[in-house]
Amino acid sequence: MVLELKKPRPVWQIMFSTHHTDVGLLYTITGLAFLFMAGVLAMMIRTHLFFPGQGVLISDSVTFNRIFTVHGLTMLFLFALPVANGVGNYLVPLMVRYKDMAYPKLNAIAFWMNPVGGVLLWLGFSDTSWVSYAPYSVIRAPGPAADMMIFGLKILGISSILSSINFVVTILKCKHPDLPLRKVPLFAWSMMTVSLMTIVAMPSYAAALIMLLTDRLGVSGFFNPSMGGDPIAYLHLFWFTFHPEVYIFLLPSIGMMYEIIPRFSRKPLFSQGSGVFAFVMLGLIGFASWGHHMYSTGMDFTTKVVFMIGTLAAVPASGMHVFNFLATMWGGRIKFAAPMKFAVGGIALFFSAGAGGVLNSAMPLDFISHGTYWVVGHMHLFLTGTIAFGFVGMVYYMFPLITGRMYSEKLANIHFIGMLWGSVQVFYTQHLLGLEGMPRRIYDYPAEYTSWTQLNQIATIGAWILGASFVAFLINLIYYSAKGKEANMDDPFGLGGKYYYPHQAKNPHHIGY
Amino acid sequence: MGHDTAEWVFIGVVIAILVYVGVDSWIVQKEVEEVPADAETIKVTGQQWFWSFEHADGTKEISTLHLKKGHAYNFEIYSKDVMHSFNIPDWVVFEDAVPGHVNHAWFAPDQTGEFPIQCREYCGLLHYNMRGSLIVEDTP
Numbered sequence: 171m172v173l174e175l176k177k178p179r180p181v182w183q184i185m186f187s188t189h190h191t192d193v194g195l196l197y198t199i200t201g202l203a204f205l206f207m208a209g210v211l212a213m214m215i216r217t218h219l220f221f222p223g224q225g226v227l228i229s230d231s232v233t234f235n236r237i238f239t240v241h242g243l244t245m246l247f248l249f250a251l252p253v254a255n256g257v258g259n260y261l262v263p264l265m266v267r268y269k270d271m272a273y274p275k276l277n278a279i280a281f282w283m284n285p286v287g288g289v290l291l292w293l294g295f296s297d298t299s300w301v302s303y304a305p306y307s308v309i310r311a312p313g314p315a316a317d318m319m320i321f322g323l324k325i326l327g328i329s330s331i332l333s334s335i336n337f338v339v340t341i342l343k344c345k346h347p348d349l350p351l352r353k354v355p356l357f358a359w360s361m362m363t364v365s366l367m368t369i370v371a372m373p374s375y376a377a378a379l380i381m382l383l384t385d386r387l388g389v390s391g392f393f394n395p396s397m398g399g400d401p402i403a404y405l406h407l408f409w410f411t412f413h414p415e416v417y418i419f420l421l422p423s424i425g426m427m428y429e430i431i432p433r434f435s436r437k438p439l440f441s442q443g444s445g446v447f448a449f450v451m452l453g454l455i456g457f458a459s460w461g462h463h464m465y466s467t468g469m470d471f472t473t474k475v476v477f478m479i480g481t482l483a484a485v486p487a488s489g490m491h492v493f494n495f496l497a498t499m500w501g502g503r504i505k506f507a508a509p510m511k512f513a514v515g516g517i518a519l520f521f522s523a524g525a526g527g528v529l530n531s532a533m534p535l536d537f538i539s540h541g542t543y544w545v546v547g548h549m550h551l552f553l554t555g556t557i558a559f560g561f562v563g564m565v566y567y568m569f570p571l572i573t574g575r576m577y578s579e580k581l582a583n584i585h586f587i588g589m590l591w592g593s594v595q596v597f598y599t600q601h602l603l604g605l606e607g608m609p610r611r612i613y614d615y616p617a618e619y620t621s622w623t624q625l626n627q628i629a630t631i632g633a634w635i636l637g638a639s640f641v642a643f644l645i646n647l648i649y650y651s652a653k654g655k656e657a658n659m660d661d662p663f664g665l666g667g668k669y670y671y672p673h674q675a676k677n678p679h680h681i682g683y
Numbered sequence: 684m685g686h687d688t689a690e691w692v693f694i695g696v697v698i699a700i701l702v703y704v705g706v707d708s709w710i711v712q713k714e715v716e717e718v719p720a721d722a723e724t725i726k727v728t729g730q731q732w733f734w735s736f737e738h739a740d741g742t743k744e745i746s747t748l749h750l751k752k753g754h755a756y757n758f759e760i761y762s763k764d765v766m767h768s769f770n771i772p773d774w775v776v777f778e779d780a781v782p783g784h785v786n787h788a789w790f791a792p793d794q795t796g797e798f799p800i801q802c803r804e805y806c807g808l809l810h811y812n813m814r815g816s817l818i819v820e821d822t823p
Binding site for chain 1: 777
């Protein structure tokens with residue numbers, strides 16, 4: 171059993187450990203810390219946009235640009251990726267029945283690159299926006315900030331490649347010989363899919379970052395038209411990594427829902443086979459749609475059509491996941507404890523985000539929504555609505571495993587209602603703002619556009635509700651991990667039977683427990 | 684374990700919807716991209732942080748663009764420094780201004796009035812204020 175707080179250990183023992191549960195704990199705690207830090211930035215952005223033209227809270231546009239850049243970078247690279255690795259570290263070795271990850275030291279190294287990259291991103295506080303499109307990030311972005319961002323992202327990219335290699339080897343080579351690959355639980359399948367995707371996708375962005383750096387140093391002109399380069403090349407290199415990366419962020423969260431939903435429905439999974447098939451399909455099709463981020467860059471008609479088909483092709487596979495979840499819950503004796511609530515809320519928001527995505531991929535409609543707040547709402551529905559919901563559900567699910575105690579179900583309920591309500595209010599409203607034509611990444615907007623003002627104020631109030639709900643989460647995490655009721659480790663959620671299997675984890679540091 | 688027919692029906696419905704969306708947007712986009720032969724060319728140049736315009740007869744305007752109702756216009760979009768995006772939201776005119784590239788967008792206003800012009804691709808310090816206006820006049 172892994173009981174980090176009931177049997178306290180000196181913190182250095184956890185920090186210098188290479189055991190998969192310890193590295194998993196470090197990943198999870200780091201990811202949560204960055205989630206709260208970037209969340210504060212999000213609250214600042216939304217509060218600032220409440221009143222147009224008055225410079226509330228943020229008094230100049232450079233600061234605003236830096237804040238939304240670091241908010242995006244942190245949420246993607248220091249929250250979404252590390253938490254997937256954190257949960258993966260806890261569960262994947264158990265799921266394939268191996269004593270640890272394949273390369274424990276590599277695992278610890280991959281983790282310790284995260285804080286370093288995070289420090290570089292936060293000290294730099296770049297203003298390039300997280301996409302850092304080429305001519306701006308090469309010729310205009312100020313001083314050491316952009317260079318520090320490039321180095322920070324470089325380190326984080328290497329870290330994610332190392333941990334991906336580790337997951338692939340653990341699942342394919344260290345799997346118990348009696349366990350056929352198709353029977354490996356779907357969360358491990360999701361980790362393997364995204365790890366393979368990372369290994370294929372990430373090098374293109376790594377190359378783009380080096381090219382950006384040499385362009386900034388003036389020794390090359392890859393993206394500089396006056397030296398024979400082309401800014402569009404950066405977009406291709408960037409989106410070839412970051413459209414697959416959308417699925418790399420998303421699939422572990424879907425895998426976490428596969429872990430939660432059958433257990434709390436007290437029913438076997440509807441179909442293991444269709445889950446595996448959908449993961450593999452998304453892993454392949456994820457590479458066929460990067461161009462839909464570039465419809466308006468002067469792409470010709472045929473290319474647009476090809477990328478539209480590639481984008482639409484990802485929808486049936488996502489639909490198969492949703493169907494699988496619903497069919498699993500159908501007729502089950504569902505227990506709506508916190509993990510299940512977050513999983514079901516996440517599925518609902520995943521469905522609405524996907525429906526919005528179909529509209530984005532349709533070429534004529536994309537010219538209305540692209541670059542507006544529609545896109546902001548759309549991708550936040552995925553990142554908050556699906557990824558954060560799945561992960562938060564998983565944190566509640568693993569809470570007894572990590573702490574040996576139970577969280578407060580009442581606070582978790584407040585957290586769930588606030589988070590669902592807030593997400594709907596802020597992100598659906600942002601879709602409407604996009605239809606009203608409001609561009610994204612703007613510091614201020616004209617006060618005479620009353621519809622923009624009203625919608626922004628509705629969205630900001632939603633964001634406050636969403637932010638406030640995380641206070642309940644924080645109390646649960648801190649107070650109840652030390653003072654909560656002791657959990658029944660065989661069946662902490664009272665589901666009947668041994669549905670809870672992470673308790674098999676054995677950490678050598680807990681000898682004698 | 685599960686019942687397969689239900690899943691196949693579900694997937695079939697999803698694919699049918701997607702085919703409809705795909706075919707319809709192919710038809711609409713094809714129509715939208717057909718520039719009328721009599722369209723008047725207007726050069727649009729984006730730079731940090733304003734738009735300038737040059738009419739076919741050589742008259743130049745900055746930030747405010749005057750056009751006539753009932754004519755078709757084809758914008759030639761240039762950028763002098765970083766990426767911008769030329770956007771008239773009320774007329775769904777939207778195309779990136781990319782250094783080293785010439786992009787096109789066209790429209791034919793059929794209503795008079797004043798409409799906002801804005802930049803929809805992040806371009807730095809005053810991106811939020813890279814605004815102009817389009818005035819469509821009813822002169823024959």
